[in-house]
Amino acid sequence: MRRSRPSSTERLLVQQGLSSVEYQGSSTIGSGGDGMAIQGFTQEEFERTLNEYVSPSSPIESFEHLVGRQKQLEKIEEAIISPGRHIFIYGDRGAGKTSLARTAAYKHHPAHGEPVYTACGRGTSFASIVRDIVSQLDQRSELRSIDRTLTAGGKALGLEGSYSELEKAKSVENLDLNAATAAVNEAALRRQGRSIIVVDEFENLPTIDDRHLFAELIKQLSDRRVPVSMVFCGIGKSLDSLLQGHNSAHRYLEEIALPAPPLTFTGCWEIVDSASGALGLKIEDTPRLRIAQISDGFPHYVHLICQKLCWRAFRDSEVVHELTSEFYMDAIRDALSSVESRLRSAYDQATKKDRDSYEEVLWAVADHFELQRNNRRIYDESYMRIMEDVQRKPLDFTTFQSHLTSLRSSRHGAILEMPRRGWVQFSENLIRGYVRLVAESKGVRLALEHEPGPEPKALTAAARSQGVHPAYQGRRYTWGSGR
Ligand SMILES: Nc1ncnc2c1ncn2[C@@H]1O[C@H](COP(=O)(O)OP(=O)(O)OP(=O)(O)O)[C@@H](O)[C@H]1O
Ligand SMILES: [Mg+2]
Numbered sequence: 001m002r003r004s005r006p007s008s009t010e011r012l013l014v015q016q017g018l019s020s021v022e023y024q025g026s027s028t029i030g031s032g033g034d035g036m037a038i039q040g041f042t043q044e045e046f047e048r049t050l051n052e053y054v055s056p057s058s059p060i061e062s063f064e065h066l067v068g069r070q071k072q073l074e075k076i077e078e079a080i081i082s083p084g085r086h087i088f089i090y091g092d093r094g095a096g097k098t099s100l101a102r103t104a105a106y107k108h109h110p111a112h113g114e115p116v117y118t119a120c121g122r123g124t125s126f127a128s129i130v131r132d133i134v135s136q137l138d139q140r141s142e143l144r145s146i147d148r149t150l151t152a153g154g155k156a157l158g159l160e161g162s163y164s165e166l167e168k169a170k171s172v173e174n175l176d177l178n179a180a181t182a183a184v185n186e187a188a189l190r191r192q193g194r195s196i197i198v199v200d201e202f203e204n205l206p207t208i209d210d211r212h213l214f215a216e217l218i219k220q221l222s223d224r225r226v227p228v229s230m231v232f233c234g235i236g237k238s239l240d241s242l243l244q245g246h247n248s249a250h251r252y253l254e255e256i257a258l259p260a261p262p263l264t265f266t267g268c269w270e271i272v273d274s275a276s277g278a279l280g281l282k283i284e285d286t287p288r289l290r291i292a293q294i295s296d297g298f299p300h301y302v303h304l305i306c307q308k309l310c311w312r313a314f315r316d317s318e319v320v321h322e323l324t325s326e327f328y329m330d331a332i333r334d335a336l337s338s339v340e341s342r343l344r345s346a347y348d349q350a351t352k353k354d355r356d357s358y359e360e361v362l363w364a365v366a367d368h369f370e371l372q373r374n375n376r377r378i379y380d381e382s383y384m385r386i387m388e389d390v391q392r393k394p395l396d397f398t399t400f401q402s403h404l405t406s407l408r409s410s411r412h413g414a415i416l417e418m419p420r421r422g423w424v425q426f427s428e429n430l431i432r433g434y435v436r437l438v439a440e441s442k443g444v445r446l447a448l449e450h451e452p453g454p455e456p457k458a459l460t461a462a463a464r465s466q467g468v469h470p471a472y473q474g475r476r477y478t479w480g481s482g483r
Contacts, residue, residue, distance in 0.1 A: 037316040038279055046279070046314050053275035054310070056303035056338075060099040061106055065274075067299075068267035069100055072256050076104040079229070079254035080196065084222035086230040088239055091258030094300050094430040097233040100256070101198045105231060110193030113139065119200040126210040127175035130184065130217070133197055137187035177213060181220040184228060194227045202234035208244045215249035222252045260371060260429055261297020268292040268302045275306050276323055281313060287328035293447040294332075294440055296369075296433040301335070308334035332441050343434040349413035357395060358412070359438075360386050361403045365416065365424060366435035367446040372425040375401055382446075389444050 038046060053065065060066045063073075072089075079085040087104075089097045105115035116136040118129055188195050205211055214232070221228060234242040239255050272291055276283045287309070295301035308331035313320040316327075351358040360383065365373070367382035379400050387394040395403065404424050407416040417427045426432050436446045 036314065037318060037320045038281065038310075038314050039319055039321075040280060041314070043314075046310075049278050050275065050307065050310050053278050054271070054303045054307045056300055056307055059102050060096075061102045063103055063107055066096075066099055066103045067270040068263050069096070069103075072100055072258070073104055073107070075254055075256060076100075076231070077108060080104070080108045080194070083225055084252060085254055086218050086222070086232070086252055087254045087256060088232045088234070088242070089256040089258065090234050090236045090239060090242060092260055092262065092429045093235050094298050095258040095260070095262040096299055097235075097258060098200055099299075100258070101200065101231045101233050105196040105198050108229075109196045112192055113195070116195060116197040117200065118198070120202055120205040122204060122206055124205065125207070126180070126205075126213040126217075129199060129205075129214075130175065130180045133199075134183045134187045137184070137191060137195060137197075177216050177220060180213075180217055181224060181226070184217075184221065185224060185226045188226055188228045194229055196229050196231060198231045198233070200233045202232050202242055203236060211242070211244050212246045215243050215246040218249045218252050261369070263295075263297045263299055263302070265292040268295055268297065268299070271299065271302045272306050275310065279310060279313075280321075281310075281323055282321060283309075283323040284325055284328075286325050287323060290328065290440070290445075293449075294433065294436045296366075296429070296436060296447070298430055298433045300430075301433045301437065304335045304338060305331055308332075308338070332437060336437050336441050339434055339437065343431060346413050346415055346428075346431055347434060347438065350407055350415040351412075353406075353412070358403060358407070360390065360392070361395075361400060362407065362415070362435055363439045363444060363446055365404070365407075365426065366432045366439070369447065369449050371429060371432075372419045372423050374423050375404060376422070378404075378424070386439075386444055386446075 036043060036046070041049065055065075066073075076087055079087050087101075089101055091097055102115075102117070105117070109115045116133055118132045118136070120129060199214070202211070202214075205214075218230060220226075221230065232242075236242040238257075239250065239253065240247075243249060269288065269292060272283060272288055291302060291305050291309075294305065305328075309323050309327055312327040312330050312334070313323055320327075347362075350362060363386055364378050364383035367378070367386070376397070379397055383400060384394055394400075404416065406412055408414055408418060408424070414427055415431065416424045419425050426435075439446050
């Protein structure tokens with residue numbers, strides 16, 4: 001286990017000739033009850049270190065904190081240095097698209113200036129996004145100050161001082177492809193080197209025509225060798241679903257499909273181990289394994305649980321050296337209350353009609369690493385075990401199936417969908433982690449398909465078909481204080 005670097009206070013004490021024993025006995029650091037239970041860290045240092053390693057709500061921008069994306073970064077790197085090639089990153093909500101795009105953009109952008117970053121929203125259009133890009137490339141926030149040597153492209157964007165507000169609005173509305181290409185070209189040529197432009201949340205672009213215009217823009221930028229690399233990000237299962245049938249841009253695009261689940265166990269553990277290591281803490285095997293199992297590969301949950309776990313340790317009344325199962329159970333409850341409200345509402349809508357029975361059906365669907373699963377197997381392998389855990393009478397299979405059907409209806413928020421007859425999956429994979437988190441907070445353990453232990457080891461098919469791993473059989477919630 002990595003030791004924490006000495007804190008600035010620690011270094012100061014050493015400079016002042018105080019021994020580590022005197023230092024440990026100090027009433028201000030590592031003394032537990034005062035809310036600073038991690039040895040060597042003042043609150044300020046703790047927060048700084050934690051924020052450096054753990055970011056549940058903001059994308060990663062630096063290479064050293066982006067885990068499990070080596071292959072994708074290499075593909076992006078090759079595309080960036082290949083003239084006329086652009087990039088499209090797609091995958092599940094929360095899979096890490098923005099983090100990958102921003103990290104790559106910062107890594108490969110020339111030393112001067114910043115990469116351009118813009119995001120689509122309901123109120124945006126092709127014209128407004130291009131306008132934003134050109135304005136950022138110019139690095140001028142006040143459009144009025146833009147020099148008057150702009151050509152037709154710039155003028156069409158309304159990027160000229162003499163344009164009235166009305167004229168600007170009109171020209172942005174009517175911006176055509178040639179004018180957009182010319183404007184991006186002009187602005188890019190005024191910068192040194194190849195500019196990287198990230199266009200995020202492409203799925204929010206409301207009209208199909210605007211999406212097609214972007215596909216055309218990519219072609220134009222490539223054909224005219226404009227010195228920019230565009231990096232698009234969007235939620236989707238395929239590039240086709242995002243470009244909505246516009247195929248001609250495909251050969252200009254490097255497609256980066258993020259995997260589902262987005263991170264492996266090893267990736268999840270890299271986040272956990274580097275955060276705990278930076279704080280000089282060990283973590284017990286069981287909570288370490290459970291974080292990876294609960295998170296379902298979604299880095300947001302790994303960061304969130306890890307953040308809450310470290311805060312629990314920091315606020316403990318004793319000096320803490322190890323993150324234990326007890327801290328973990330508290331962290332799970334803390335994490336649950338911090339999860340974005342959109343997920344909570346989706347869960348509530350799905351289960352509110354008859355919380356008891358729907359909740360357990362939903363838990364059963366989220367129990368396994370396979371994203372699509374056969375109804376019968378969900379019932380036999382997961383549902384029956386869960387009902388035994390909660391010591392309640394199970395529904396019969398027919399009623400169970402009709403619950404699954406209801407969970408696909410709009411009354412239940414269509415939380416599930418049917419990929420083929422007799423099978424179900426979550427309509428959004430990110431929700432699976434939330435469902436697991438709720439079950440965990442109530443003492444019901446899902447996703448036990450890996451052996452407990454320090455390294456990942458998937459259960460064999462035979463073990464899986466027998467349901468829960470023997471290590472967990474007959475064990476109900478026994479961790480922590482049992483609350
Ligand atoms: N490769 C990674 N390694 C470590 N953490 C990651 C990685 N990718 C993403 N994260 C973390 O996961 C969370 C979600 O990442 P990000 O915002 O990049 O996902 P996204 O796919 O863009 O989400 P959305 O679909 O909501 O736009 C963030 O907290 C981010 O810090
Ligand atoms: Mg994003």
